Amino acid sequence: MNLNGLPYVIEPMQLRDVAEVMEIERLSFPSPWSARAYRYELQENNLSHYLVARPQRPLARKEPGFWARVQRSLGVTASPEVNILGYGGFWLMAGEAHISTIAVRPEWRRRGIGELLLVAMLELAVELGGDLATLEVRVSNVAAQSLYQKYGFAKVGLRPHYYRDRGEDALIMTTKRLTSAAFQSGFQRLKAELRQKLVERFPAQSQEVLDLPSPSTVP
Numbered sequence: 001m002n003l004n005g006l007p008y009v010i011e012p013m014q015l016r017d018v019a020e021v022m023e024i025e026r027l028s029f030p031s032p033w034s035a036r037a038y039r040y041e042l043q044e045n046n047l048s049h050y051l052v053a054r055p056q057r058p059l060a061r062k063e064p065g066f067w068a069r070v071q072r073s074l075g076v077t078a079s080p081e082v083n084i085l086g087y088g089g090f091w092l093m094a095g096e097a098h099i100s101t102i103a104v105r106p107e108w109r110r111r112g113i114g115e116l117l118l119v120a121m122l123e124l125a126v127e128l129g130g131d132l133a134t135l136e137v138r139v140s141n142v143a144a145q146s147l148y149q150k151y152g153f154a155k156v157g158l159r160p161h162y163y164r165d166r167g168e169d170a171l172i173m174t175t176k177r178l179t180s181a182a183f184q185s186g187f188q189r190l191k192a193e194l195r196q197k198l199v200e201r202f203p204a205q206s207q208e209v210l211d212l213p214s215p216s217t218v219p
């Protein structure tokens with residue numbers, strides 16, 4: 001997805017990101033993964049693909065205080081400067097992109113970053129030859145289910161007592177074929193709407209500071 005003119009970048013997760021990922025992980029999940037599990041995913045698991053959403057640093061350096069202003073304008077009541085706003089990952093196995101995790105820093109939620117990460121993962125899965133995407137989600141996790149449903153994931157099954165911490169059931173949710181016209185027509189529309197939403201929320205004076213094309217000139 002084209003992120004020109006926006007204050008976010010999506011990049012592969014690096015080993016040096018694990019400490020900050022763990023901060024978000026602990027704030028996001030009742031049974032967080034360990035740092036060791038993330039290091040395994042990054043260093044040893046050839047099937048895994050992990051991405052992070054970061055603030056746009058190089059541009060921010062052009063003006064001190066840039067991020068403080070962006071945060072104020074976006075209504076983020078955080079926080080010290082951060083390097084990671086959210087992350088997500090999937091395993092690609094036999095053409096199936098199995099989304100293993102997605103989380104956004106709590107104070108940055110409801111600003112399109114989870115959606116941006118999901119879009120980036122689905123785009124990468126297609127690029128790598130993935131045929132469909134699937135995942136498990138807690139039956140109580142309405143926010144995540146709503147995100148997945150928006151992107152065409154349908155409930156296809158249940159894994160009883162899947163989560164050991166509370167014995168909660170997992171819903172299995174799966175997309176249509178990622179390259180099918182049925183999936184792609186909705187996906188392209190949602191991507192365009194997301195970009196528009198992010199551009200509108202990003203303050204105009206900050207776009208000037210970034211010295212990037214104005215939203216109206218960016219496709």
Ligand SMILES: CC(C)(COP(=O)(O)OP(=O)(O)OC[C@H]1O[C@@H](n2cnc3c(N)ncnc32)[C@H](O)[C@@H]1OP(=O)(O)O)[C@@H](O)C(=O)NCCC(=O)NCCS
Binds near residue numbers: 142143
């Ligand atoms: C799920 C999660 C990643 C969503 O991230 P986010 O950045 O807040 O989501 P976005 O702002 O991109 O929202 C995109 C869509 O998700 C859905 N959504 C997100 N938060 C929601 C909420 N609290 N209630 C209902 N729907 C919600 C909506 O459909 C929304 O689309 P809309 O803006 O058109 O209504 C975030 O809530 C999170 O980190 N949760 C904790 C970790 C977790 O549960 N991960 C999922 C594991 S399966």
